[in-house]
Amino acid sequence: MAIAPGVAVTNGHNRNLVPPESVIGEARDYDLLFFRAGHSAARTTGEPRAGEAVIAYGQGKDGELRVAHGVVKSIRECAGCTAPAYFVFAGDAGPGFSGGPVLAPSGRLVGITFGYKNRGRERLIYAYPMSRVQSELSALSPEAK
Secondary structure (H helix, E strand, O other): OEEEOOEEEEOHHHHHHOOHHHEEEEOOOOOOEEEEOOOOOOOOEOOOOOOOEEEEEEEOOOOOEEEEEEEEEEEEOOOOOOOOOEEEEEEOOOOOOOOOEEEOOOOOEEEEEEEEEEEOOEEEEEEEEHHHHHHHHHHOOOOOO
């Protein structure tokens, strides 16, 4: 997902899907991998809001686009952080959504998915809010950018 002109992000555990020569850097404490992409413009970003509907995008086994709808349940802060650590939404995403975008119905990019877990009959999906993604990109060494 393009987050700045020429810069995209996915999860670090998706490194095998990104050409090594395009890698800009990886977040030290978060599962985020930044890489060069041919996109000249980035999508409008914003922050998730508890109770807000969201749409996540992923990829199926055969490369088909998968779409999952959900609702933001909580936003998790971290002590001493300048941006929330992650947010949780309930929905039908799962394998193949890692590193994919999470959008508000308005189309603004609110996060990047990094994992999920089942809790009873409910599936919880975890995503980094865009303020965390931008903070981690800014923390990369100037030489990497």
